[in-house]
Amino acid sequence: MSKAFDISRLSFKYDEGIILDRIEFSIKNSSFVTIIGPNGSGKSTLLKLMATNLSPESGVLKLWDRPLKTYSTKELARNMAVVPQESHIQYDFTVYDIVLMGRYPHIKRFEKENEKDFEIVKRALQRTNTWHLKDRSINEISGGERQRVIISKALAQETKVILLDEPTSSLDIHHQLEILDLLKELNEETGVTIIMVLHDINLAARYSKEVILLHLGKLLAIGKTEEVLTVENLQKAYEIEMIIERNCYTGCLNMIPLAVKKSSTKREE
Amino acid sequence: MKFRQRRLGIILSFITLFFVVLVFSSITGAARINPMTSIRIIAARLPFIGGSIDLSGITASQLSIIGNIRLPRILLAFVVGFGLSVVGVAMQGMLKNPMADPFIVGTSSGAAFGAAIAIVLKLNKVYGGMGVISLFAFFGALLATSIVYSLARIKNKVPVTTLLLAGVATGQFFTAIMSLLMVISSKDVSSIIFWTMGSFSARGWNQLQLAVLPVLVGSLVIYIFSKDLNVMLLGETTAQNTGVSVEKVKRFILVISALMTAVVVSVSGIIGFIGLIIPHIVRMLVGPDHRVLIPCSGLLGGIFLILADTLARTIIAPTEIPVGIITALAGGPFFIYLLRKNKRAL
Numbered sequence: 001m002s003k004a005f006d007i008s009r010l011s012f013k014y015d016e017g018i019i020l021d022r023i024e025f026s027i028k029n030s031s032f033v034t035i036i037g038p039n040g041s042g043k044s045t046l047l048k049l050m051a052t053n054l055s056p057e058s059g060v061l062k063l064w065d066r067p068l069k070t071y072s073t074k075e076l077a078r079n080m081a082v083v084p085q086e087s088h089i090q091y092d093f094t095v096y097d098i099v100l101m102g103r104y105p106h107i108k109r110f111e112k113e114n115e116k117d118f119e120i121v122k123r124a125l126q127r128t129n130t131w132h133l134k135d136r137s138i139n140e141i142s143g144g145e146r147q148r149v150i151i152s153k154a155l156a157q158e159t160k161v162i163l164l165d166e167p168t169s170s171l172d173i174h175h176q177l178e179i180l181d182l183l184k185e186l187n188e189e190t191g192v193t194i195i196m197v198l199h200d201i202n203l204a205a206r207y208s209k210e211v212i213l214l215h216l217g218k219l220l221a222i223g224k225t226e227e228v229l230t231v232e233n234l235q236k237a238y239e240i241e242m243i244i245e246r247n248c249y250t251g252c253l254n255m256i257p258l259a260v261k262k263s264s265t266k267r268e269e
Numbered sequence: 270m271k272f273r274q275r276r277l278g279i280i281l282s283f284i285t286l287f288f289v290v291l292v293f294s295s296i297t298g299a300a301r302i303n304p305m306t307s308i309r310i311i312a313a314r315l316p317f318i319g320g321s322i323d324l325s326g327i328t329a330s331q332l333s334i335i336g337n338i339r340l341p342r343i344l345l346a347f348v349v350g351f352g353l354s355v356v357g358v359a360m361q362g363m364l365k366n367p368m369a370d371p372f373i374v375g376t377s378s379g380a381a382f383g384a385a386i387a388i389v390l391k392l393n394k395v396y397g398g399m400g401v402i403s404l405f406a407f408f409g410a411l412l413a414t415s416i417v418y419s420l421a422r423i424k425n426k427v428p429v430t431t432l433l434l435a436g437v438a439t440g441q442f443f444t445a446i447m448s449l450l451m452v453i454s455s456k457d458v459s460s461i462i463f464w465t466m467g468s469f470s471a472r473g474w475n476q477l478q479l480a481v482l483p484v485l486v487g488s489l490v491i492y493i494f495s496k497d498l499n500v501m502l503l504g505e506t507t508a509q510n511t512g513v514s515v516e517k518v519k520r521f522i523l524v525i526s527a528l529m530t531a532v533v534v535s536v537s538g539i540i541g542f543i544g545l546i547i548p549h550i551v552r553m554l555v556g557p558d559h560r561v562l563i564p565c566s567g568l569l570g571g572i573f574l575i576l577a578d579t580l581a582r583t584i585i586a587p588t589e590i591p592v593g594i595i596t597a598l599a600g601g602p603f604f605i606y607l608l609r610k611n612k613r614a615l
Contacts, residue, residue: 053506077512084507090365091502091557101500105512109493157511 003065004029004161004193005050010059012045019045021217022059027210029160030191032184034204034225037214038238043197046214047165050195051082063161077105081154083164087146089138095149096134099124102156124155128182144175151182162186164196168203176200180207205229205253213237229253235261276561279554283568287347290572294579295339299586302331310335341474345536346578346592347571348477349469350543352484352533354570356526357544358551358563359491362498363522364429365505370545371530374436374523375413377541378443380534381465383409385447388461389454402464403476403535410531413443418523426516427523429505466591467540469578476536487529488567494518495559502557540593542600543570553607573600 005027012020020042027033037043048054050061052068061068063079071079081102089098102124103117125131128148133141138149147167154162164183168176184207187194198204204211204225211228213221215237221228231244234255241258295307306327313322314336324332356371364373372378387393387405394401420435421427451458497518501508505515547570548562555561574592577599581592 051510053509073509073514074512077510080510082507082510084504087503087507089503093499093502093557097499097558098503101503101511104496104500107496153511 002029003027004031004063005195006062006065007050008060008062010046010049010061011057012042012049012054013057019217020049023214023217023219025212025219025222027193027195030187030193032187032194032207032209033196033212034208034210035195035197035212035214036199036201036204037220040216041214041237042217043214044165047163047195047197051080051163052076053082074105077157077159079159080161080163081157081159083147083150083154083162083167085165085167086170087150092137092139094134095125095130095136095138095141096121098138098149099134099152099156102153105157120158121152121156124152125149127155127186128152144171144178147171147175147179148182151179155186159192161193161195164194166197166199169199176203183207201229201234201255202252205255206250226253229255276555279561280564280568283565283572287568287572290575291343291347294343294575295335297579297583298334298339300330300334302335306331307335311340314340337473341477342469342472342578343575345472345477345480346469346574348480348484349533349537349540350547350570350572350574351488351567352480352529353540353544353574354547354551354566355484355488355491355563356529357570358548358559358566359494359498359522359526360544361548362502362559362562363519364433365502366429366433367549368545369433370541371526371533372440372539372541372544373433374527375417375439375443376410376527376530376534377465377539378440378447379413380406380410380531381461381539382413382443382447383407384464384538385450385457385461388457388464389450406464406538407531407535409443410534411527413439414523414527414531418527427519463591464538465593467538467593467596468581468589468591469537470582470589472536480532480536483529483532487525488563490525491522492560492563494522495563498522498559499557538591538593540574540596542593542596543574546600546604547573549604550607 003026007026008024010020010023011018023046035043035046045054049056063071068076099121100113100117103113103121107113107117122131125134128151130145130148130152133145133149138146141149151167168179171179180203183194183196186192196208208225210223211221211225212219213228213233220237221233229244231242234242234244239261241261243256243258245254245256246252247254291311292304292307295311296302296304309322309324310327310332312318313324353371357369360369360371360373361367383405384402386409387402392401392405417432417435417439418427420439421432423431447461451461497508497513500511500513501515501518503511509515548566551562551566551569555565574596577595578592580599581590581595584590
């Protein structure tokens with residue numbers, strides 16, 4: 001049970017264009033991994049394949065050493081929760097109702113939620129600091145609060161793996177940090193494996209233990225954050241001039257973009 | 270749980286309203302009958318306690334008017350309204366589309382097409398309590414729905430947009446054939462048009478017997494999927510990641526809904542608007558949770574259709590208006606009023 005995910009020779013195509021090309025990597029249990037890469041690098045597609053929202057062209061994805069295909073939908077939802085980029089819920093469910101839906105995969109068709117489920121939902125809401133919102137409509141609360149509620153729903157699923165697709169993309173910097181701090185705490189305290197797509201390299205540098213860097217559908221680098229986020233790797237992926245330095249306040253790597261790289265310009269050390 | 274009590278309260282008050290409307294409707298009409306007489310006649314029809322009801326002093330004509338004419342008709346209206354509303358809820362929830370109604374997958378045009386053929390071929394006979402026109406309507410509805418379903422299916426999935434488009438296209442196609450039949454056989458135009466507007470005129474215990482079981486069993490099955498439908502309102506991808514087998518649920522509900530609608534349409538003709546507006550009205554009252562929404566919509570839909578039918582048979586008596594006209598006339602403005610008042614997206 002040491003490998004949360006094991007992916008071998010994974011490829012995916014849309015019509016003609018190859019989106020992912022023979023990707024291989026594995027993710028250990030209790031990791032905090034960020035998938036980064038420029039637009040069109042295939043990072044969202046990769047996450048969708050891991051979430052089984054898309055089916056691969058070829059290759060095998062294993063969760064806990066078992067191919068994803070062999071899990072039933074309900075069984076998979078007990079092992080892996082997914083937090084989408086943004087949740088547009090047009091219906092007036094209360095926050096509590098939404099989080100209670102996270103218990104769906106644990107309840108049999110003719111069963112009702114019991115005290116244990118209510119207790120788990122309560123803890124999930126308290127964990128993300130949203131217990132006080134439980135009776136509000138999901139549409140009345142702010143974007144940051146809503147994202148925390150959706151994370152509570154993932155927690156109520158009681159999975160060992162949580163996938164997140166740019167969970168902070170529509171939030172301001174305060175709420176971005178709030179969400180990422182929460183994920184970090186969850187990872188450290190409960191050992192839940194966090195696998196997340198992020199756009200912001202500096203946030204990825206600050207929070208993740210490991211980074212997967214994609215470029216044009218290929219795996220460019222994978223490993224410890226400090227090993228992957230090098231000028232060489234990032235210039236290849238993003239084609240910009242940049243400086244990477246250690247931030248004296250946070251102690252984390254910090255990338256400062258300078259200019260779009262011209263094809264003739266030589267790389268400067 | 271507070272929620273459980275509230276849910277029970279709403280359902281109980283709808284059931285009470287049903288009995289009030291039942292009695293009110295049974296005494297409304299050309300023959301004046303007082304409420305207590307009517308209650309006694311209805312009670313005598315109930316199982317277990319029916320035998321102990323004293324019917325002395327009630328004339329045979331009163332017994333016949335309530336027991337054989339008005340009561341079955343009222344109950345049939347209730348069952349039809351119940352079925353259409355439950356299917357409407359299921360369709361709107363499953364397709365996540367506020368415009369969806371029981372006829373969105375081509376049921377109504379298929380049924381009308383079937384009925385038109387039977388009318389043009391002069392098959393207005395009755396065998397074993399089931400009219401041939403009803404039978405043709407039933408199979409027409411199933412034919413149209415299965416065409417829509419097979420058109421919309423891509424591999425093992427039924428994408429919502431494809432389903433809606435296939436429904437519209439197939440509906441237009443069958444409507445065109447029906448129009449062609451009307452042009453060719455112009456003397457049948459009025460019977461065909463009358464049929465497509467829906468009516469409970471001259472319907473009795475036979476039709477009720479046919480419709481009641483499919484509607485009740487179908488509604489129960491749809492109710493069992495309440496939780497799945499709730500999660501599906503968060504979007505199909507999210508539902509799948511929460512453990513719902515989205516495509517299986519969709520296929521199941523489509524088949525059940527098509528059967529229920531076909532049965533209902535075959536006994537009453539096409540009664541529009543109920544399956545569209547009742548779910549919306551009830552959603553405004555009780556919220557989007559299908560565990561409450563499904564039973565409440567069924568009850569309110571049934572009650573609404575009883576009232577509409579009572580109006581249809583009395584407003585310009587002795588002439589009867591097709592009940593579909595009443596549902597659209599009354600339902601439309603009321604719905605717009607609610608929409609404006611709430612000023613929120615459905």
